[in-house]
Amino acid sequence: MSYTIYDIARVANVSKSTVSRVLNNQTNISDEARERVMKAIEQLNYQPSKRARALSSGFDxxxxxxxxxxxxxxxxxxxxxxxxxxxxxxxxxxxxxxxxxxxxxxxxxxxxxxxxxxxxxxxxxxxxxxxxxxxxxxxxxxxxxxxxxxxxxxxxxxxxxxxDNFQDSYDLTKLLIEQGHKEIACLHSPLDYHVSVDRLEGYKNCMQDYGLPLREEWMIDSGYTVETGTQAAKRLLTLDALPSAVLATDDLKVMSLYKAATELDINIPTDISIAGYNNTSHTPFLSPALTSIEIPxxxxxxxxxxxxxxxxxxxxxxxxxxxxxxxxxxxxxxxxxx
The missing domain is CATH 3.40.50.2300 (Response regulator)
Structure with a gap:
């Protein structure tokens, strides 16, 4: 037999609203009334349906x-x-x-x-x-x-x-500078989301703090996929003035750079250094191993x-x-x- 909260109220000798408050874990109820309701629930083996709960308090x-x-x-x-x-x-x-x-x-x-x-x-x-x-x-x-x-x-x-996306990109750019790089490019995502804006701004601020030029042709919106990223990486890696290092603002940009470098016969890191972000199981298989920010x-x-x-x-x-x-x-x- 299927019981309702009306049955619980009858057995516990309380109102239907009291039963409802117990079922919804509300605090405005006495300990004695709560105990009577819980005993009635156990006695009747009451199993509320999700739909019944939703009518009063929403689905779980x-x-x-x-x-x-x-x-x-x-x-x-x-x-x-x-x-x-x-x-x-x-x-x-x-x-x-x-x-x-x-x-x-x-x-x-x-x-x-x-x-x-x-x-x-x-x-x-x-x-x-x-x-x-x-x-x-x-x-x-x-x-x-x-x-x-x-x-x-x-x-x-x-x-x-x-x-802290801004600080992480700042620190990765700083690392490249400390390793002797001055011509540093950045492959970034479209600036529709805070994460993309902050990672690009971290790169730009670090370059400016160290007195290094920001070249428009080296800051490339690379889209959201490996395909658009690879196209952007190839544009960068075939410029007459090639940067010595690239900051890639997510792991798809990293994989795009590795793919483009392989296809163009450009050696990493001899011809170009790469620093980026790692938050997937794919990047550990890259060779050479990536210097990165590990996203938890x-x-x-x-x-x-x-x-x-x-x-x-x-x-x-x-x-x-x-x-x-x-x-x-x-x-x-x-x-x-x-």
């Missing part, structure tokens, strides 16, 4: 918002961090809804619809758009949103988990998910910004210039 689900497919194709970062989030959500007995969208308006409309239908209790965003209108329009719904990336504005319900993908996913569930389940108010430390790994892809 979080939503993960990824970037559009055209910007994540063949990028292992998104698959790796999604796997980490899914594992943590499973531990908390929550479902995960993955959302992609055609454009910003489509994405916003889908989010608002799911929030209003009580389909989700929180959101994790796998990127941080440089234009933060999206955040402003969602903040008013009083649902926790954790962004894996930088957030510049001040919001009530939006939290950032990120690495699992730590980002775990920290973001833990913050989200601390808000949802424990009603905690965490810090608005959390920075995860990275590690600089020095290997064989940089030639020391005398």
């Amino acid at each position: 689900a979080i939503m993960v918002i990824s970037r559009s497919a055209k910007t994540t194709s063949n990028n292992p970062f998104f698959a790796d961090i999604l796997q980490t989030i899914a594992e943590k959500a499973e531990e908390e007995h929550f479902d995960v809804i993955l959302q992609t969208a055609k454009n910003n308006k489509d994405e916003l409309d889908k989010c608002i619809a799911k929030i209003r239908d009580k389909m989700i209790k929180g959101i994790i965003m796998l990127s941080s758009p440089a234009k933060e209108d999206f955040f402003k329009q969602l903040d008013i719904f009083n649902i926790p949103i954790v962004v894996i990336g930088k957030v510049e504005g001040d919001y009530q319900n939006i939290y950032s988990v990120d690495t 993908v699992r730590k980002l996913g775990e920290a973001g998910t833990e913050i989200l569930f601390s808000i949802i389940k424990e009603h905690k108010k965490p810090a608005s910004r959390t920075i995860i430390k990275t590690e600089q790994i020095i290997q064989e892809s940089i030639l020391v210039k005398q």
Whole structure:
């Protein structure tokens, strides 16, 4: 026989609203009433359906918002961090809804619809758009949103988990300079997201601090894929004035440079040195081994998910910004210039 909360209320001799508060872990209830309700639940072996819970408090689900497919194709970062989030959500007995969208308006409309239908209790965003209108329009719904990336504005319900992308790029550029390089190029992603902006700015600021020229033809937007990255790398590596080193602002740019150098018979690091970012299982197989910033993908996913569930389940108010430390790994892809 299937029992309802009305049956629990009858057996426990309490109101239906009291049963509802117990089932939703609310605190405005006496210990004695809570104990009677819990004994009635055990006596009746009550198993609430997800739909029944959703009608009063929402589904036990979080939503993960990824970037559009055209910007994540063949990028292992998104698959790796999604796997980490899914594992943590499973531990908390929550479902995960993955959302992609055609454009910003489509994405916003889908989010608002799911929030209003009580389909989700929180959101994790796998990127941080440089234009933060999206955040402003969602903040008013009083649902926790954790962004894996930088957030510049001040919001009530939006939290950032990120690495220090500006400083990491500054430090990688500084490393190249300290190894004797003065002609340093940069392959970067489109400046639609904070991460891309900050990594390019770290490079530019370091070059300026050391009095080195910034050449427009050496700062190349390389798109989001290995194909567009390889085309950009070939343009760079066939210039009449070849840089002595390149900073690649993500692992797809790194793989593009290695691929282009091989096809053009350019030796790394004898002909050109490379420093970049490593956050996948692919880059350890590159030869020569890459000097890089190691991005802690699992730590980002775990920290973001833990913050989200601390808000949802424990009603905690965490810090608005959390920075995860990275590690600089020095290997064989940089030639020391005398």
